[in-house]
Amino acid sequence: MSIKIPFLSKQSKETDSLSADNIPDHVAIIMDGNGRWAQKRGLPRFAGHKEGVSTVNKIVKTAVGANVKVLTLYAFSTENWKRPKQEVDYILKLPKEFLHVYLPSLMENNVRIETIGDFHALPNNTQEAVNYAKEKTKNNDGLILNFALNYGSRYEILKAVKQIAMDLKEENLDIDHLDEDTFSKHLYTDGVSDPDLLIRTGGEYRLSNFMLWQMAYTEFWFTDKLWPEFTEETFCEALLAYQQRKRRYGGI
Numbered sequence: 576m577s578i579k580i581p582f583l584s585k586q587s588k589e590t591d592s593l594s595a596d597n598i599p600d601h602v603a604i605i606m607d608g609n610g611r612w613a614q615k616r617g618l619p620r621f622a623g624h625k626e627g628v629s630t631v632n633k634i635v636k637t638a639v640g641a642n643v644k645v646l647t648l649y650a651f652s653t654e655n656w657k658r659p660k661q662e663v664d665y666i667l668k669l670p671k672e673f674l675h676v677y678l679p680s681l682m683e684n685n686v687r688i689e690t691i692g693d694f695h696a697l698p699n700n701t702q703e704a705v706n707y708a709k710e711k712t713k714n715n716d717g718l719i720l721n722f723a724l725n726y727g728s729r730y731e732i733l734k735a736v737k738q739i740a741m742d743l744k745e746e747n748l749d750i751d752h753l754d755e756d757t758f759s760k761h762l763y764t765d766g767v768s769d770p771d772l773l774i775r776t777g778g779e780y781r782l783s784n785f786m787l788w789q790m791a792y793t794e795f796w797f798t799d800k801l802w803p804e805f806t807e808e809t810f811c812e813a814l815l816a817y818q819q820r821k822r823r824y825g826g827i
């Protein structure tokens with residue numbers, strides 16, 4: 576059965592061919608290319624990040640329409656602190672601005688806000704805005720919109736290892752019971768299924784320390800489009816490519 580995504584301005588060949596019964600449950604996106612998008616237009620880099628926020632809104636709506644269950648967006652990595660302070664400050668204000676404008680529509684669309692990453696290192700007003708949105712949306716049972724904020728996968732894995740070492744030392748955990756499921760429970764993503772599909776925009780082909788454990792069997796899809804020019808149709812193109820893959824998980 577093909578799927579109709581309600582608010583798309585036009586159905587494209589991609590949306591017409593999409594099947595409703597093989598939509599990835601969890602889509603993760605590395606939103607790359609904001610800076611280049613701005614530079615190409617002679618604008619300061621922050622203008623690209625600003626435009627990137629509009630893309631986030633479009634893609635969230637498309638994900639809701641396509642019945643994606645979890646959308647994880649890599650908004651700020653533990654390595655992004657290396658950027659000039661002005662740019663870091665700007666990016667870290669974006670969650671608050673996004674929620675200020677779009678929270679009502681997220682509520683209407685039954686979206687629940689979650690985050691992964693070291694939340695406590697973020698500026699207080701970012702934490703407050705996100706916590707408010709988490710509380711407000713906590714009973715929504717539609718799309719989980721999961722922002723990776725100050726997220727680094729190696730840090731996340733090390734944190735899990737330290738916690739497990741402590742549990743073993745304090746005899747709260749028996750080493751014979753330490754398996755992949757137990758390990759996963761110590762990650763930020765506890766309770767969320769692993770991504771089925773990773774999309775990276777901006778023509779780069781790397782993971783950049785994003786969900787290394789969780790992506791062991793994720794399907795990857797890359798596009799040269801810069802994040803601000805990524806559209807609903809491009810998202811559907813990625814979903815369609817996913818539907819054409821055969822996932823074997825090491826089997827035959």
Ligand code: FPP
Pocket residue numbers: 606607608609610611612624627628631649650651652655666669670673722777802
């Ligand atoms: C990478 O592009 C982008 C980022 C590090 C920031 C991503 C943030 C957004 C898209 C906005 C987030 C929105 C919300 C609502 C939290 P880049 O700057 O590295 O691009 P470049 O490779 O062209 O320089």
